[in-house]
Amino acid sequence: MNPVLNSALNTTINPGMAPVATPFFFYLLAGLAIAGGVLVITRRNSVHSALALIGTLLSVAGLYLMLYAPFVAAAQIIVYAGGIMVLFLFVIMLVNIERVSKERRFNRIWPAGVSAACGLMALFVFAFVKGKALFPDRLMTLRESSNTQEIATMLYGERGKMGQYSFGQYTFTFEIASLLLLVAILGAVIMTKKKM
Amino acid sequence: MPNFVMSYLGSTVTPGQAGNQFWALIYVLIIFAGVSVAVVAMNWIERKALAHFQIRLGPMRVGPHGLLQPIADALKLMLKEDIIPAEADQFVFWVAPLIGLLAAFAVYTVIPFGPSQAVSDMNIGILFMLGVSSLGALGIVVAGWASNSHYPLIGALRSTAQMVSYEVAMGLAVVSAVLMTSLNSTGTGTLSMIGIVQAQQQQGTWFIFKFFPLGLLAFMIFAIAMIAETNRAPFDMAEAESELTAGYHTEYSGLRWSLFMLAEYAAMIAVSSIAVTLWLGGWMRPFPNLLQAPLWEFTFSLFPGLTFLGLAAIAGVGTARMPSHSFFRIQRIGLGVFASLLASIALLLLLIAVAGRSADTSIAARFSEGIGYVYWFVLKVAIFMYLFIWYRATWPRYRFDQLMRVGWKVLLPISLGVLIATAIVGVIIS
Numbered sequence: 001m002n003p004v005l006n007s008a009l010n011t012t013i014n015p016g017m018a019p020v021a022t023p024f025f026f027y028l029l030a031g032l033a034i035a036g037g038v039l040v041i042t043r044r045n046s047v048h049s050a051l052a053l054i055g056t057l058l059s060v061a062g063l064y065l066m067l068y069a070p071f072v073a074a075a076q077i078i079v080y081a082g083g084i085m086v087l088f089l090f091v092i093m094l095v096n097i098e099r100v101s102k103e104r105r106f107n108r109i110w111p112a113g114v115s116a117a118c119g120l121m122a123l124f125v126f127a128f129v130k131g132k133a134l135f136p137d138r139l140m141t142l143r144e145s146s147n148t149q150e151i152a153t154m155l156y157g158e159r160g161k162m163g164q165y166s167f168g169q170y171t172f173t174f175e176i177a178s179l180l181l182l183v184a185i186l187g188a189v190i191m192t193k194k195k196m
Numbered sequence: 197m198p199n200f201v202m203s204y205l206g207s208t209v210t211p212g213q214a215g216n217q218f219w220a221l222i223y224v225l226i227i228f229a230g231v232s233v234a235v236v237a238m239n240w241i242e243r244k245a246l247a248h249f250q251i252r253l254g255p256m257r258v259g260p261h262g263l264l265q266p267i268a269d270a271l272k273l274m275l276k277e278d279i280i281p282a283e284a285d286q287f288v289f290w291v292a293p294l295i296g297l298l299a300a301f302a303v304y305t306v307i308p309f310g311p312s313q314a315v316s317d318m319n320i321g322i323l324f325m326l327g328v329s330s331l332g333a334l335g336i337v338v339a340g341w342a343s344n345s346h347y348p349l350i351g352a353l354r355s356t357a358q359m360v361s362y363e364v365a366m367g368l369a370v371v372s373a374v375l376m377t378s379l380n381s382t383g384t385g386t387l388s389m390i391g392i393v394q395a396q397q398q399q400g401t402w403f404i405f406k407f408f409p410l411g412l413l414a415f416m417i418f419a420i421a422m423i424a425e426t427n428r429a430p431f432d433m434a435e436a437e438s439e440l441t442a443g444y445h446t447e448y449s450g451l452r453w454s455l456f457m458l459a460e461y462a463a464m465i466a467v468s469s470i471a472v473t474l475w476l477g478g479w480m481r482p483f484p485n486l487l488q489a490p491l492w493e494f495t496f497s498l499f500p501g502l503t504f505l506g507l508a509a510i511a512g513v514g515t516a517r518m519p520s521h522s523f524f525r526i527q528r529i530g531l532g533v534f535a536s537l538l539a540s541i542a543l544l545l546l547l548i549a550v551a552g553r554s555a556d557t558s559i560a561a562r563f564s565e566g567i568g569y570v571y572w573f574v575l576k577v578a579i580f581m582y583l584f585i586w587y588r589a590t591w592p593r594y595r596f597d598q599l600m601r602v603g604w605k606v607l608l609p610i611s612l613g614v615l616i617a618t619a620i621v622g623v624i625i626s
Contacts, residue, residue, distance in 0.1 A: 047285070047288065047338070047341055047342075048287075048288070051288065051291075051338065054334065070318060070319060070320045071320055071323070073320075074320045074323035074324055074327050075323070077324075077327035077331070078323065078326060078327035078330065081327070081331060082327050082330030082331055082333070082334075082363075083330070083360070085334065086333050086337060086356055086360060087356075087360065089334070089337045089338065089341070089356070090337070090353065090356045090357070090360075093337070093340075093341050093349065093352070093353065094353075
């Protein structure tokens, strides 16, 4: 390469990655997620609710991306937005929506829901306020020039370790989770089987 | 300014990696325009090829050999009345085609047309592609429901069931290809689209030939599942016109309907490029490791120009064979202009190839190299697009229960077996 080219390259292309974690994107995605969540519980039409839920799930996937966890974001899109929500819609379409929207809702359980939500919120606020004292070994300082690779390494350890963790250190937890899924699948098979 | 442009042409990373939003935008615009042109061309080729399969002529009236037919179609669709049924769910009806279109076009951000000819290179590239293209199913489901009509609803339900079933086999086939990328010194594979092609380059083989016949089997499972994913014949249950009028888009008309068509063809190109990237060596020309003498490099760099020269020759023969009646004069002139346009593109490409060889400026060499990468990638994808037409002309439509049986009882066990066998062979070899 000739020298002119090299200097031009250096000025136009910065070596690290441009920061994606700007406050603008955070507030945008968080706002979309909350708005979607509110729409899910306020819409009477369940297809509209499902669409709002998809919006929420996608914005949460965006938030994962901002936390430098692209794998989790992709898993979120594939499993929830792409797989589960399609099945949701599939089931909702087989339900008579006109009748459902006229029926009374399960109004008696809302106090339980509100208290659970408040408890979760309190837990988050507590962790946010007292977090430094509770987990002193988790403190990290970011330099101004840190690029995505460095930050991701600091947050989650080295690349390519995810598989080693889930099949090494945390095998038991991992298998317990898959056992849960197996139980659910067996239940579904038994429920749909007509003759035992 | 020229310096700035030249500096980017010599770059070895994608705009996404460089964090250069301006060039990323330009790449996005180029890809958007390219895909739209490809869809228009595909529309003409499909009608023409199907007609010739059935011993018909196909479109012949609008332009020489119907070459302007896609433009006429597009104009018709734009001018047509846009009807929203009175009982339809207005908002959802309006948003459904957009979901499909966005999902189909979003995947193009990670398609690697060359080692630096992609908008961005994510380290989760293949997952991103599979995830976002599965969102396309949402557009279809929601369109069928919002129409508030029987045939669209049945079409949408069929399409959902089909996509969910075939996604499983497709995912397992993809995983077995990703497993093959981990056969290197570090033992860590990659999900990045560019990384997958580079792994094939390092291992000196396309993954379709790796661990014969395991790679071939995985590729075949993917090739079958991707037809079902894009709702094309013989798996076009969602729009089976003999049973469901037009399936999920029965109630759509005009521009909105054309958005569905655009999304369908864009999705076809996208899944074909996944297949090309994972199993057919992506942007690599044939035998990049075996025939790597400079003379071979030069020979292969002539291919893009020669292809256009061949197309120009076909158009030229068409011009010469046009009947000499005065009715055909304008058509003849039009086809002649088209032939000379193709020939001049061919000359330009040949000129770039020669300049890239003789000149010592690295820019020309890199530019010619880049054209080569894009050419081989597009050529491989084009073969798949032709196969899509060929399948449609050859096979009758499956019955729905047969479709499900093939998906769950044939493809799924085979793909699981291939995955396990690939893992075992990989462990034994390394």
